[in-house]
Amino acid sequence: MNGRKWxxxxxxALAAWLLLAVILGSRxxxxxxxxxxxxxxxxxxxxxxxxVIIDKAIEKFEKAxxxxxxxxxxxxxKEDYSEWLxxxxxxxxxxxxxxALSKDFAKLASLGALANLDSWMGQDADxxxxxxxxxxxxxxxxxxxxxxxxxxxxxxxxFVNKTLLNQEGFGVPENDWDWEQLMRICKRITKDTDGxxxxxxxxxxxxxxxxxAYSNGGRLFDENxxxxxxxxxxAAQAVRYANELSDLNQGxxxxxxxxxxxxxxxxxxxxxxxRTYKTYPYKIKKYSAFQWDCITFPAGPQGDNISQxxxxxxxxxxxxxxxxxxxxxxxxxxxxxxxQMEIFRHSQGASALRAVTGSKRMEEILRRDMxxxxxxIDGTILSEVIENGMDMPRxxxxxxxxxxxxxxxxxxYEEEKNVDSSLKIAQRAINHFLVQ
Amino acid sequence: MKAKRIEISLVKxxxxxxxxxxxxxxxxxxxxxxxxxxxxxxxxxxxxGVEAIPWRPGAIFAAxxxxxxxxxxxxxxxxxxHFKDGRLEAGSLFFDFAVSIGIVYLLNFNYNGILLWVFAxxxxxxxxxxxxxxxxxLGVLSFVGTDYGLASVNYSLxxxxxxxxxxxxxxxxxxxxxxxxxxxxxxxxxxxxxxxxIQEQRGTIQQVNELYEELQRANEKLQKYAAMKxxxxxxxxxxxxxxxxxxxxxxxxxxxSAGIDAxxxxxxxxxxxxxGQLEVISGVTREGIQEVRRSVSRLRPDALERxxxxxxxxxxxxxxxxxxxxxxxxxxQAQPLRFCEDEENAIYRVIQESLTxxxxxxxxxxxxxxxxxxxxxxxxxxxxxxxxxxxxQPGFGTEHIRERIALLNGTVAFDGSHGFLVDATIPIRWxxxxx
Numbered sequence: 116m117n118g119r120k121w122x123x124x125x126x127x128a129l130a131a132w133l134l135l136a137v138i139l140g141s142r143x144x145x146x147x148x149x150x151x152x153x154x155x156x157x158x159x160x161x162x163x164x165x166x167v168i169i170d171k172a173i174e175k176f177e178k179a180x181x182x183x184x185x186x187x188x189x190x191x192x193k194e195d196y197s198e199w200l201x202x203x204x205x206x207x208x209x210x211x212x213x214x215a216l217s218k219d220f221a222k223l224a225s226l227g228a229l230a231n232l233d234s235w236m237g238q239d240a241d242x243x244x245x246x247x248x249x250x251x252x253x254x255x256x257x258x259x260x261x262x263x264x265x266x267x268x269x270x271x272x273x274f275v276n277k278t279l280l281n282q283e284g285f286g287v288p289e290n291d292w293d294w295e296q297l298m299r300i301c302k303r304i305t306k307d308t309d310g311x312x313x314x315x316x317x318x319x320x321x322x323x324x325x326x327x328a329y330s331n332g333g334r335l336f337d338e339n340x341x342x343x344x345x346x347x348x349x350a351a352q353a354v355r356y357a358n359e360l361s362d363l364n365q366g367x368x369x370x371x372x373x374x375x376x377x378x379x380x381x382x383x384x385x386x387x388x389x390r391t392y393k394t395y396p397y398k399i400k401k402y403s404a405f406q407w408d409c410i411t412f413p414a415g416p417q418g419d420n421i422s423q424x425x426x427x428x429x430x431x432x433x434x435x436x437x438x439x440x441x442x443x444x445x446x447x448x449x450x451x452x453x454x455q456m457e458i459f460r461h462s463q464g465a466s467a468l469r470a471v472t473g474s475k476r477m478e479e480i481l482r483r484d485m486x487x488x489x490x491x492i493d494g495t496i497l498s499e500v501i502e503n504g505m506d507m508p509r510x511x512x513x514x515x516x517x518x519x520x521x522x523x524x525x526x527x528y529e530e531e532k533n534v535d536s537s538l539k540i541a542q543r544a545i546n547h548f549l550v551q
Numbered sequence: 552m553k554a555k556r557i558e559i560s561l562v563k564x565x566x567x568x569x570x571x572x573x574x575x576x577x578x579x580x581x582x583x584x585x586x587x588x589x590x591x592x593x594x595x596x597x598x599x600g601v602e603a604i605p606w607r608p609g610a611i612f613a614a615x616x617x618x619x620x621x622x623x624x625x626x627x628x629x630x631x632x633h634f635k636d637g638r639l640e641a642g643s644l645f646f647d648f649a650v651s652i653g654i655v656y657l658l659n660f661n662y663n664g665i666l667l668w669v670f671a672x673x674x675x676x677x678x679x680x681x682x683x684x685x686x687x688x689l690g691v692l693s694f695v696g697t698d699y700g701l702a703s704v705n706y707s708l709x710x711x712x713x714x715x716x717x718x719x720x721x722x723x724x725x726x727x728x729x730x731x732x733x734x735x736x737x738x739x740x741x742x743x744x745x746x747x748x749i750q751e752q753r754g755t756i757q758q759v760n761e762l763y764e765e766l767q768r769a770n771e772k773l774q775k776y777a778a779m780k781x782x783x784x785x786x787x788x789x790x791x792x793x794x795x796x797x798x799x800x801x802x803x804x805x806x807x808s809a810g811i812d813a814x815x816x817x818x819x820x821x822x823x824x825x826x827g828q829l830e831v832i833s834g835v836t837r838e839g840i841q842e843v844r845r846s847v848s849r850l851r852p853d854a855l856e857r858x859x860x861x862x863x864x865x866x867x868x869x870x871x872x873x874x875x876x877x878x879x880x881x882x883x884q885a886q887p888l889r890f891c892e893d894e895e896n897a898i899y900r901v902i903q904e905s906l907t908x909x910x911x912x913x914x915x916x917x918x919x920x921x922x923x924x925x926x927x928x929x930x931x932x933x934x935x936x937x938x939x940x941x942x943x944q945p946g947f948g949t950e951h952i953r954e955r956i957a958l959l960n961g962t963v964a965f966d967g968s969h970g971f972l973v974d975a976t977i978p979i980r981w982x983x984x985x986x
Contacts (some may be wrong), residue, residue, distance in 0.1 A: 207607025
């Protein structure tokens with residue numbers, strides 16, 4: 116073989132190699148869109164038909180995009196979903212579109228698993244980000260980039276034991292009530308009813324300084340989970356207020372049984388729980404001994420009637436080859452009013468779209484499941500609660516950091532320390548924990 | 552020399568092999584560890600501890616194998632088959648560079664030793680060119696620039712250490728040891744390779760020096776030969792002249808001397824016979840003159856023998872203009888130039904000599920030759936624009952010119968103040984015949 120022949124052979128080999136690379140690279144070019152989701156509710160309530168909305172969205176999407184199929188693995192429980200998704204990501208098989216849990220969102224964004232949606236949102240003429248509640252939309256944002264869109268959102272409401280309040284001569288507070296009102300009611304309600312010398316009727320259960328801080332305009336952490344703000348004035352005021360409330364109980368511990376037994380007037384309850392327990396069959400299983408309703412949180416002197424809002428986010432894989440289709444599907448899930456209305460029918464959360472959650476139709480759907488005497492939370496109030504709500508922090512160590520903060524505050528109560536200086540020290544300790 | 556070549560080739564093969572092993576080990580290790588993590592259901596915890604993860608470990612493994620195969624193919628083409636075209640060779644080096652950058656990118660800068668392989672090749676193939684140091688600099692810069700520590704400052708990259716940390720402590724140090732040995736061994740091989748190349752290069756320089764000395768000696772020998780040849784030519788010419796003189800003039804003169812001796816003996820006894828004898832001698836003498844003329848004509852310059860004087864001078868001028876950088880201009884106002892042979896010879900030689908002087912001593916770039924009639928004489932001036940000389944020194948060829956002109960009863964003056972001027976006046980025997 117002479118040199119020319121060798122060179123020709125080399126060229127052929129190179130061409131074959133390139134061809135092979137192209138074939139390998141273009142494999143999987145058929146239009147199947149993978150969707151990563153978990154079964155059941157994101158809000159810790161029983162949910163029999165969680166897949167109905169997704170199935171409807173898929174049906175609608177596949178009709179609008181002939182030749183495209185959406186594939187998802189059904190039956191992954193929420194507890195296993197993080198691991199399942201992490202395994203997929205590790206293997207380079209990240210679904211094109213997937214749900215991101217609150218605890219995973221920050222990591223998925225920093226890892227680069229979630230695609231930056233800003234350019235899609237900017238280029239799509241059909242898309243208007245003002246259609247979303249800003250709180251809900253902001254929950255999918257990190258470092259000024261939108262990585263996911265809210266699919267479903269859940270504000271926290273205040274559960275009111277109507278029967279107990281009426282018994283003590285109070286009506287259900289209006290939705291613009293404040294700390295003072297709560298304190299007045301609690302002072303009157305907290306008492307010893309059976310005369311055994313121990314307090315057995317209480318004002319609040321599970322309402323503490325964290326909830327109070329939010330409704331006082333306070334914020335506990337920054338979005339990246341590197342800074343804690345419990346030494347802020349709003350938070351300190353909330354800690355003092357919550358301390359006063361718990362002092363009313365004269366050292367008695369309020370339990371879930373007390374509440375279930377109708378001996379507590381107020382308890383924070385998520386919108387998802389509210390909807391679940393207001394509908395059959397749960398409404399006869401739980402809280403059936405008394406009449407109840409949900410209202411907003413009482414406003415602190417520096418804040419508003421707001422509470423924490425949690426959202427279920429859906430994003431697009433940064434490594435998806437079918438980003439355009441993925442974006443279209445993401446829009447069908449989160450931006451389509453018809454599909455979003457299904458959330459009120461088949462799920463327990465609220466839509467993150469203003470037009471859907473604020474609509475009369477939403478109220479009609481909710482009313483269908485409730486008794487005539489129940490006051491249905493109206494769309495305007497719900498919208499306000501979501502719009503002004505405090506987004507739930509989304510970083511991996513949030514629950515640990517919050518537990519640390521709660522134990523520090525508990526120490527302040529128990530050891531009757533100076534609130535201001537103790538919070539300062541606690542904030543330093545938590546900051547130290549966060550940057551570790 | 553040959554032994555060193557083999558050593559270099561051996562190091563290159565070793566380097567290629569080691570890079571194959573390392574690249575496949577790194578990607579294979581990440582692939583295997585990923586599978587381990589998946590099997591042990593610790594993916595979520597693992598992800599919490601890392602900054603980035605590789606995109607499809609399996610695909611990266613396959614892609615790296617493909618790219619390494621491409622590198623090997625390019626190496627075989629270049630080193631075993633040899634490209635005929637230098638551009639193909641350079642192209643293959645660029646191809647290697649691009650491919651290795653691709654590998655480093657796929658490995659997320661966890662191993663950049665493959666660049667050393669490329670630069671070993673670049674150094675090997677560019678060692679004769681001046682761009683070698685530029686390439687070396689480029690190589691060092693890209694090697695430093697693709698360092699994991701440096702690259703991970705700006706980009707989030709996956710780190711092989713995170714994967715190593717998935718194993719228990721005993722195995723961790725074992726794996727880390729292998730990884731470090733592989734990367735440093737590659738560097739060691741690169742250094743050995745460079746050392747060999749430098750050594751070989753030094754050998755080449757020594758070889759060039761030896762060859763130069765040999766050439767110098769040959770040149771000296773050649774110069775000696777040339778001098779000897781010239782001497783031999785002179786001797787040959789002298790012998791010819793001697794033979795010529797002996798054959799013609801010697802013969803005639805011998806005859807004349809014998810005839811005159813006879814005349815001396817017979818002049819008183821038989822004056823008539825003697826007269827007859829003298830006439831014979833006169834005839835012989837004339838014949839002798841003819842013979843001498845013929846001999847002399849045999850010594851004339853070639854050009855003059857074939858051409859007229861003017862043509863011969865023009866040919867001299869043309870040859871000169873064609874062969875040297877000195878431009879010569881000949882202006883003749885003395886046609887027709889038909890002189891006697893000795894006059895033509897003298898004029899030709901004076902011009903030739905003057906041109907030689909102008910070029911050799913004056914370093915002139917322009918020479919003007921003028922010739923015109925003046926009062927029955929011929930004036931000849933040769934002016935050059937060379938460096939001239941303040942004082943005319945003998946031995947510059949001026950003596951010859953003076954002698955030649957003097958033989959024709961002419962005069963010559965030299966002036967070295969503005970270039971060099973030869974100004975000769977030659978009395979010509981216009982149309983005069985002396986035979």
